[in-house]
Amino acid sequence: MNLLNKIKKHLKQHTLIITLLNKFKKLLGLDLNRAKHDSYYIEKAQDYIAKRAKTEKWLKEQAIMQELLTEIPNSSTVLDVPFGTGRFVDLYLKKNMSVFGVDISKDMLVVAKKYLGDAYSYCNIKVGSAEHLHFEDNLFDLVVSCRFFTLIPLDLAKRVLSEFYRVSKSKIILNIRLKKGNISAPYWIKSKRISGNICEKELINIFKNFNFEVLKKKIILEDSNTTLLFFILKKMQQKVR
Numbered sequence: 001m002n003l004l005n006k007i008k009k010h011l012k013q014h015t016l017i018i019t020l021l022n023k024f025k026k027l028l029g030l031d032l033n034r035a036k037h038d039s040y041y042i043e044k045a046q047d048y049i050a051k052r053a054k055t056e057k058w059l060k061e062q063a064i065m066q067e068l069l070t071e072i073p074n075s076s077t078v079l080d081v082p083f084g085t086g087r088f089v090d091l092y093l094k095k096n097m098s099v100f101g102v103d104i105s106k107d108m109l110v111v112a113k114k115y116l117g118d119a120y121s122y123c124n125i126k127v128g129s130a131e132h133l134h135f136e137d138n139l140f141d142l143v144v145s146c147r148f149f150t151l152i153p154l155d156l157a158k159r160v161l162s163e164f165y166r167v168s169k170s171k172i173i174l175n176i177r178l179k180k181g182n183i184s185a186p187y188w189i190k191s192k193r194i195s196g197n198i199c200e201k202e203l204i205n206i207f208k209n210f211n212f213e214v215l216k217k218k219i220i221l222e223d224s225n226t227t228l229l230f231f232i233l234k235k236m237q238q239k240v241r
Helices: 003-027 043-052 056-069 089-094 106-122 154-167 200-209
Strands: 077-080 098-103 123-127 140-145 168-179 212-222 226-235
Touching (some): 056 168, 089 098, 098 106, 168 200
Parallel strands (some): 077 140
16 A cells, blocks of 8 residues: 555544544534633624524523622622623613623624723723633622633633632622533533533532632523523632632
């Protein structure tokens, strides 16, 4: 067999292996590429609002966030991570909040600037990662994270919670999809994506390990296997390691 035929045979075998692996991941309901990080680029960023703004989930998230913010004092400082399109900025500004935001995607922030118009100038926005927030400790009265925990793996979720604990001085609002029942999916599945694979009991224990107390939870949507909820968490004084 000459060299060219050997190369062709190797490429064919490699392609077959990749195809089989992708079919196996699809069969298990895994989408590893979507769970890598919270980033939206170019076309995906531009289409973000158009595809989501009128969906039932989007509208319920907006309504519940408005309700939850009534429990936060006016003129508070809020950090929104990931900032995305700045969908909650109007709600923040109505409460005279000082608005800060972080998003890993520059393209998404371009969309946010266009979407928010003049309101964008009232926000302090940075490009950055949720697991490495470049802010001082105990700086924000409130940290908000919408949809991020529905995308990321378990280990990243824990690192982000640690950062949220560090920069917050009072409360956190976040949402996540939980697996119904008292048994979470195996670790190797949660290591790909936490959303829909972790039960409430385990999640509450994780919150406790980072010294957060659950103040309130609100159901957004649910089906036969999972429930999508918002949580308000209160930061306790001493972090548990």
